Every structure is written in structure tokens, then in C-alpha cells.
Amino acid sequence: MSVLLWLVLVTAPRAPAAQAVLITTPRGETSVPVTTERRTAAVAAPRLGPPLGLTVALDGSRVTVGLSGVVFVFQLGAPFVRAGGVVYGLVGEPYVARDTVFLPLHWLADCVPRAVGGRYRWEPAPGGDTGRLVELPIASAVTATSPSTPSTAPVLPPSPASAPNPITGLRQRHGVVIDPGHGGVDPGNPGRYFPSGLVEKDITLAIGRLLRAELTRRAIVATLTRSTDTLIDLTDRGALCKAACDLFVSIHVNAMPDGRRADRVSGVETYFLSDAKTEDQQRVAQMENEAISFETGTSSAATGPLGFILRDLQVNEYLRESAQLAQLVQDSAARIHPGGDRGVQQAGFTVLTTARRPAILVETGFATNRTDGAFLASSLGQHKIASAIADGIVAYLLELERKRAVAAPARGR
Ligand SMILES: [Zn+2]
DSSP: OOOEEEEEEOSOOSSSSOOEEEEEETTEEEEEEEEEETTEEEEEETTOOTTTTOEEEEETTEEEEEETTEEEEEETTOSEEEETTEEEEOSSOOEEETTEEEEEHHIIIIIHHHHTTTSEEEEEOTTSSOEEEEEOOTHHHHTTSOTTSOOOSOOOOOOOTTSOOTTTOOOSOOEEEEEEOOBTTBOOSOOTTSSTTOOHHHHHHHHHHHHHHHHHHTTOEEEESOSSSOOOOHHHHHHTOOTTOOEEEEEEEEOOOSSTTTTTOOOEEEEEESOOOSHHHHHHHHHHHGGGGGSOSOOTTOOSSSOOSOOOHHHHHTHHHHHHHHHHHHHHHHHHOTTOEEEEEEEOOHHHHTOSSOEEEEEEEETTSHHHHHHHHSHHHHHHHHHHHHHHHHHHHHHHHHHHHHHOTTTTO
């Protein structure tokens, strides 16, 4: 199958025509004309052949692009690309139209220079909308090594322990506890728009596992409160986030009660613990806390019927941190969610009261909305939400490290 590769500029085109991306290599140049596609400027690369040695293969929703010996794997509709075990975020998403693969120009301008180890440099055009990709002469980087050295990857000095992780920029080890909501005899909400048989506990487990994989890929130690279809007491879940844990994130799927508006409500929202402020927040907290009725009641921390009271001053200490974590995760998740941004909310979730660290609960969408339901039940949707939550967590941890560095600048020096 012959697949054309197009590059899509996500920024609005300022000039309607006569733009181009020039790809310059020692073996020749490729000029890539610009056209308009999906109300954005698209860059067509119909003959990306000999100068770049570029290959494109489409397999289902997977697009594999080879460039200079590096394999880039895209998922259609997903704003990221993997290369050599590293995940790069993209501005825009790859898609297919008329047998043509469209890739965000951001990939060529930003990811390729980073992934191909300094062999390419992106030079933006003065206008800013396009630019050119320049392949640097190999000699400059390699001549210093002995001629007898086999020419493998460029040799980099071993990174010191405090060097930032190349994927995330994080310098310290971090641990996250992921809590897939419900499980076992507690199915969660029945999922009106999930394929038959699927319920909330299946979706939360699938997203939880993917989130663990996304965090692991970002070199963060991630633990699940449950990795199978079992029920764990709400009060025991948060308690799993102890010494080596930086934060706790519980994954759920929302549902509207039957009624006229039930189908119309959609979107993602992120909660942190506090007294529920509105009727809607109270409804969600009550729904999620109902899992208590499935539990054995042996847990000592469950003193009241519902956890609307802040039981512990230690929880209070983390309120501001939890609010910031909630905001960063919400911002990231809202960017990829088809159902919209319902913002950060506060409510009294029992599952959050026992966490000894910042803790949030993500309602990843509405099972009572057709679009949200299809998104959450799809493999692509689950990947997107898991990746977005992971990005939000990394953003929070970077902030945390920055604050720690300000608080203790002399430590360890
Ligand atoms: Zn739930």
C-alpha cells in the first residue's frame, strides 16, 4: 500500500499559499508544498523518498514512520508519538483522509530533532508558520572518536544521579498510587453507553492499568490498589499511599441520574477532598461513597456513614497540594476529552480521606452520554485519558521538585 505523508500545521495559516517546508540533507533537498486541510494549513510531502530515507506504514490505527533509522509510532487521533521507548507529546493529532496520513508539523519541528539525537535541526521561517528541517553533517559529532570505533549511536557521558530524566525533566524518584474505582461485587455505574456487559469497574481498571504503563514509561514508580476485578475497602485504598508515595489518584466514570438532561451532560472533571459545595458535587460523592455498602465493615477508619468530614489534620495539610494536582491533571485531561471540561471540583470522597499524600479523584467522563461512553470504552480513548493524566501528574511533580529545591537549596551540595 502506498501511503502519502502529510504534515499538518495546527496554527491558523496567516498566508493562504506559497508556504513550504524545506527538508535539507547532504544528499539533497525536498521542498514540501502547503495546502489547506481541516481549517489548518497542511504540508504535503508526496515524494519524501531518497533524500530522507523516510518510510510510512499504516496498520489499523497505527502509523509507523521510519526516519534516519528511528521508528516513530503514532496512533491515529492520539496527540503523542513513541520513539525508542520515549513518548513525545504532539500539538495536534495524526489522522487519515483520502489514503493520506496527516501528521502534525510539530512532530517534524520538535520531536524529530529530539529523537534523532541531534542529527537534525529545525529552523523556523521568519514568518513562523513553516520552516525547514536541516540534517547536520554526521562528521561534526563523531570525528573526535577513534576511527576504529564502530559507528553506533553517539556516545554520551553517563548521566549523574541528579540529571533530569530526558522524558519528563524530573530529577527525583517518585511514586504514585493509582486506584481503579469499584471492583468485584461493586460494579460501579452500569454504563448506559458502554458496549453490552461493560460497567464502570471494567473501564476504571483498564484506564488504571494504562496509566500505570504511562507512568512507568515516564520512569515513575506506579502501583495499583487493585490490578484485578476485586473489591478493596475505600478506607484501605488511600492508606496504600504512604512513605514512598507522592500522590494518590482514583479513577472513576460519572453517571447522571435518569431524567431529561441525563444524556446531554458530558466531560471530564477532577475532584480533590473537601466538603461538597454544590448539589452536583454532593451527588457524585454520594454515588462513589456508596461502595461502602458493598464492603465488609471491618475497616477501623470507617467511623461515620459517609466521609464528608475531614477526619484528620494531616489531610488538611495536603489540601492545597491536592487542589494544584487536581488543576494540572484536569487541564491535561480536558485538552483531549471529547466531552468537554467540567473543571476542578471539591467533594468529600471517603477514598481520599485516608491518603497520607495529595489525593485526587478523576471522573473520566459520563457513561450516560453517548460520546463519552464510546470514548471511554474505546482502546484509543482509554490510552488518551491515561496519557493525559500521566502528563498532568508529571507537571505536578515538576512543580513539587521546584518547590523542594527552593525550600532546601543547600541540601546535598
Ligand atoms: Zn465510581
